[in-house]
Amino acid sequence: MAAALQDVFPMSTMPRKNNWASDASYAVFDQGSIATKALERILVDFARLPTNWNSYGAPRISRDAIDAAHEALFELLATGATMPHLVPTPGGGIQAEWHDDLKSMEVEFVSPIHIDFYFEDEGLNIVEEETLGIDLAPLYQRISEF
Numbered sequence: 001m002a003a004a005l006q007d008v009f010p011m012s013t014m015p016r017k018n019n020w021a022s023d024a025s026y027a028v029f030d031q032g033s034i035a036t037k038a039l040e041r042i043l044v045d046f047a048r049l050p051t052n053w054n055s056y057g058a059p060r061i062s063r064d065a066i067d068a069a070h071e072a073l074f075e076l077l078a079t080g081a082t083m084p085h086l087v088p089t090p091g092g093g094i095q096a097e098w099h100d101d102l103k104s105m106e107v108e109f110v111s112p113i114h115i116d117f118y119f120e121d122e123g124l125n126i127v128e129e130e131t132l133g134i135d136l137a138p139l140y141q142r143i144s145e146f
Helices: 023-027 034-047 063-078 137-143
Strands: 085-088 094-099 103-111 114-121 126-132
Touching (some): 034 085, 063 094, 063 103, 063 137, 103 137
Antiparallel strands (some): 085 094, 103 114
């Protein structure tokens, strides 16, 4: 039986309604979908990474980063977003990446109130970069492009 995120972090947040979750997308949330199961499995793997997981002294992936990624990405998947490529960051965060022919979006989850957002559209010569708090509107506005 596969481990669940709550087995690694017993008090970890699970998908929950918050002040930036839309009622419509939350209503169609399916914790059993292939994408949500894959996300859960990846986050469990990240939670289990030891200190120095990259052999350059990286800290463990922080619980705050895992909780922030868990909640935001489950919300995005519930709205029909494509599954991002996920990587642990050497600073203890989690980065989600979406790439298309001319577009890239990268979101680094550091904590629930510190989320770094980067979007680039080479075709339209658009670059957006900012640190988000709990208002993930820029992320939600751009995710439909992938």
